Amino acid sequence: MRIPRVGGDGVWRWLSGACVALSLLAVVALLVLVVTRGLAHFWPADIEQLTLDDGQRIAGIARGSEAGEQRYFTANRDLDGEVWRWVETQAIERRETPPELLYAERRDWGPFIGRLTALETPAGERLQGAEAERRLRRALAGDAEVTTLHVRNVEGRALEVEFAQVASLSWPNRMDIGDKLAAWGHGVWRFLSEAPSDGNTGGGVWPAIFGTLLMVILMSLVVTPFGVLAALYLNEVARQGPLTRLVRIAVRNLAGVPSIVYGVFGLGVFVYGLGGHLDSWFFAERLPSPTFGTGGLLWASLTLALLTLPVVIVATEEGLARVPVALREGSLALGATRFETLRRVVVPMALPSMLTGVILAVARAAGEVAPLMLVGVAKLAPEIPVDGEFPYLHLDSKFMHLGYHLFDLGFASRDAEAAMPLVFATATLLVVVIVVLNLTAIILRHHLRARHRALEHS
Amino acid sequence: MSAASFSAAETQRFSSAVVDFPSTSSCFDIEALSLAYEGKPALRDLTLRVPRHRVTAFIGPSGCGKSTLLRGLNRLHDLNDQVTRNGHIRLEGQDIHGRDVDVAELRRRVGMVFQTPNPFPMSIYENVAYGVRLQGVKRKRELDEIVEWALQSAALWEEVKADLHASAWTLSGGQQQRLVIARTLAVRPDVLLLDEPASALDPISTLKIEELIRGLKSQLTLILVTHNMQQAARVSDYTAFLHAGELVEYAPTDTLFTNPRLRRTEDYITGRVG
Numbered sequence: 001m002r003i004p005r006v007g008g009d010g011v012w013r014w015l016s017g018a019c020v021a022l023s024l025l026a027v028v029a030l031l032v033l034v035v036t037r038g039l040a041h042f043w044p045a046d047i048e049q050l051t052l053d054d055g056q057r058i059a060g061i062a063r064g065s066e067a068g069e070q071r072y073f074t075a076n077r078d079l080d081g082e083v084w085r086w087v088e089t090q091a092i093e094r095r096e097t098p099p100e101l102l103y104a105e106r107r108d109w110g111p112f113i114g115r116l117t118a119l120e121t122p123a124g125e126r127l128q129g130a131e132a133e134r135r136l137r138r139a140l141a142g143d144a145e146v147t148t149l150h151v152r153n154v155e156g157r158a159l160e161v162e163f164a165q166v167a168s169l170s171w172p173n174r175m176d177i178g179d180k181l182a183a184w185g186h187g188v189w190r191f192l193s194e195a196p197s198d199g200n201t202g203g204g205v206w207p208a209i210f211g212t213l214l215m216v217i218l219m220s221l222v223v224t225p226f227g228v229l230a231a232l233y234l235n236e237v238a239r240q241g242p243l244t245r246l247v248r249i250a251v252r253n254l255a256g257v258p259s260i261v262y263g264v265f266g267l268g269v270f271v272y273g274l275g276g277h278l279d280s281w282f283f284a285e286r287l288p289s290p291t292f293g294t295g296g297l298l299w300a301s302l303t304l305a306l307l308t309l310p311v312v313i314v315a316t317e318e319g320l321a322r323v324p325v326a327l328r329e330g331s332l333a334l335g336a337t338r339f340e341t342l343r344r345v346v347v348p349m350a351l352p353s354m355l356t357g358v359i360l361a362v363a364r365a366a367g368e369v370a371p372l373m374l375v376g377v378a379k380l381a382p383e384i385p386v387d388g389e390f391p392y393l394h395l396d397s398k399f400m401h402l403g404y405h406l407f408d409l410g411f412a413s414r415d416a417e418a419a420m421p422l423v424f425a426t427a428t429l430l431v432v433v434i435v436v437l438n439l440t441a442i443i444l445r446h447h448l449r450a451r452h453r454a455l456e457h458s
Numbered sequence: 459m460s461a462a463s464f465s466a467a468e469t470q471r472f473s474s475a476v477v478d479f480p481s482t483s484s485c486f487d488i489e490a491l492s493l494a495y496e497g498k499p500a501l502r503d504l505t506l507r508v509p510r511h512r513v514t515a516f517i518g519p520s521g522c523g524k525s526t527l528l529r530g531l532n533r534l535h536d537l538n539d540q541v542t543r544n545g546h547i548r549l550e551g552q553d554i555h556g557r558d559v560d561v562a563e564l565r566r567r568v569g570m571v572f573q574t575p576n577p578f579p580m581s582i583y584e585n586v587a588y589g590v591r592l593q594g595v596k597r598k599r600e601l602d603e604i605v606e607w608a609l610q611s612a613a614l615w616e617e618v619k620a621d622l623h624a625s626a627w628t629l630s631g632g633q634q635q636r637l638v639i640a641r642t643l644a645v646r647p648d649v650l651l652l653d654e655p656a657s658a659l660d661p662i663s664t665l666k667i668e669e670l671i672r673g674l675k676s677q678l679t680l681i682l683v684t685h686n687m688q689q690a691a692r693v694s695d696y697t698a699f700l701h702a703g704e705l706v707e708y709a710p711t712d713t714l715f716t717n718p719r720l721r722r723t724e725d726y727i728t729g730r731v732g
């Protein structure tokens with residue numbers, strides 16, 4: 001946003017200054033909220049054990065408070081039916097942090113909080129107490145084998161957990177700050193590198209990261225040549241007149257069309273139209289189950305390429321328009337043809353603008369969700385669309401996407417509230433990706449400007 | 459003084475027949491050339507012969523059509539479809555607008571240096587090699603030789619030989635202009651058009667460029683546009699005075715500056731007009 005400079009007039013100065021401050025504040029607040037809550041999710045917080053005045057016992061992690069009540073994340077959905085408890089602060093008689101309380105993430109049923117009572121090994125041994133814990137630690141490090149964990153919640157209700165079901169396990173109350181940092185790093189790494197589990201409320205987001213990147217790469221492969229060639233034609237080849245002006249206006253307006261409309265277009269033209277024909281020509285033996293006649297990676301990439309086409313065209317045109325006439329004439333005067341001039345002088349000089357355009361397009365595409373819901377994104381597709389099987393890249397397969405995953409976690413999953421921290425973590429990731437892309441674009445543009453200034457001074 | 463106050467005899471145009479070149483042939487033959495931008499005339503019925511291997515200066519007040527005429531000689535106007543033209547231009551007897559003329563080849567033969575230096579955003583070496591490469595020269599040895607020869611011809615070699623791969627934009631304005639001349643010489647043109655090549659330069663750079671122009675006429679034909687009378691007097695052999703798109707007087711430089719036939723010319727060169 002650029003506020004017009006109004007010198008002298010005090011009121012305007014204050015007003016415009018206040019607007020800038022407010023905008024900055026809003027951006028900073030947004031980033032701080034998303035990033036802190038996203039990153040805090042992986043911090044192994046202490047587990048409190050509460051004894052209430054009615055004798056009840058609760059174990060959980062404090063997460064917020066409101067009007068004399070405290071909220072605890074108590075996990076153990078299979079035992080309690082839910083994972084959150086509001087507790088009146090006055091009703092709490094005792095608070096402890098018993099070191100033996102453990103926190104386990106399971107592939108089904110979500111996290112568990114409680115105590116280890118016994119352990120079974122493949123040899124049929126049954127270990128208890130300190131010995132069980134030692135063996136469990138070795139098993140977690142991969143040095144020993146364990147089959148089943150016998151655990152109890154703080155109320156004493158027993159549960160058996162297969163070791164294979166355990167995604168991670170720790171004793172947060174025994175950790176020092178170093179251990180916690182290590183656990184935090186490990187948690188972040190698992191988030192980035194693992195597939196979602198437990199109905200998307202646990203595990204990581206790797207397929208979504210991969211899907212987003214792959215789709216964006218395919219999109220750039222399509223949008224870059226089309227956008228650049230279109231801009232070259234408009235700016236360098238076509239005769240300038242009312243028609244080119246009309247096309248320019250149309251391109252700029254295309255950028256303002258709501259993205260869901262592109263989704264509808266993609267569904268109608270790519271999926272049903274093109275995909276339907278492809279199926280009837282090449283994949284008839286599989287009908288009625290569609291191959292390309294349903295949403296998939298290819299159609300999503302094409303739809304987003306269409307969506308971002310104006311960004312690339314406009315940026316490229318700006319870059320081309322910036323190349324001084326003097327340099328074009330200098331080249332022509334040396335006996336270069338128009339094409340040679342374009343290739344050797346004009347395009348190299350407009351290259352940073354083109355790159356900027358592509359990066360802005362990528363940043364835009366990485367954040368789009370609405371059109372994808374129509375043309376191929378999936379709630380859960382843990383298999384990434386690249387594998388060792390011919391044709392290696394499966395353009396017809398559904399894929400996961402960070403933006404859609406975010407929506408799914410927060411608003412469509414079984415336990416939206418439990419997934420909230422993951423929503424923030426995913427949002428942080430998305431913001432980081434887009435900020436990095438935009439920063440790259442800004443640096444490139446700065447570079448370009450510096451080059452043009454150098455020319456003007458000479 | 460306005461045009462209306464010229465006498466009828468004075469406004470009569472002199473054709474190039476007045477000037478003959480005893481020791482050389484003509485390079486450009488311009489015949490009844492008229493040129494208009496969007497219907498607005500910029501050159502009117504101009505007839506002029508430019509001698510081979512001499513320096514011819516075009517002088518005249520700003521906006522009189524000097525650049526327009528120069529750009530007509532290598533068909534740079536082709537790029538602007540608002541330009542309409544009448545009349546003929548012949549280079550060594552061949553009509554430059556003929557059907558079988560390769561415009562790119564014409565522009566190689568008729569090199570041009572502009573008012574503001576316009577080196578490409580490349581190294582010094584690449585700037586000079588640019589046109590040569592377009593001619594299909596690829597061998598490094600050959601390119602190196604041509605680059606050195608061109609830079610020496612443009613009196614720039616000694617100043618840049620230490621770092622040929624520095625960006626051309628790091629050079630001073632005067633050096634850049636000599637680089638542009640070197641770049642043009644490298645493709646071995648027959649004619650060099652110079653459109654106020656020194657007007658953006660300091661006096662010392664201007665002197666160097668003038669020396670260069672005098673030295674080059676043994677190799678090629680030069681046409682120099684300038685608004686600087688002393689410069690025209692110093693470097694040119696023939697001078698044409700243009701006014702409002704018309705050729706007013708054309709004569710050997712000595713004659714034109716010491717003994718102009720027309721009052722308009724005299725007024726202009728003595729600084730009373732323009």
Ligand SMILES: Nc1ncnc2c1ncn2[C@@H]1O[C@H](COP(=O)(O)OP(=O)(O)O)[C@@H](O)[C@H]1O
Nearest residue numbers: 495496500518519520521522523524525526527
């Ligand atoms: N590209 C153009 N489009 C329209 N008119 C032009 C253009 N270039 C020059 N002119 C006009 O043609 C006339 C001659 O210009 P020019 O040849 O540049 O003069 P000079 O070089 O002698 O100063 C001027 O009136 C100028 O306004």
Ligand SMILES: [Mg+2]
Nearest residue numbers: 524525526653
């Ligand atoms: Mg001019």
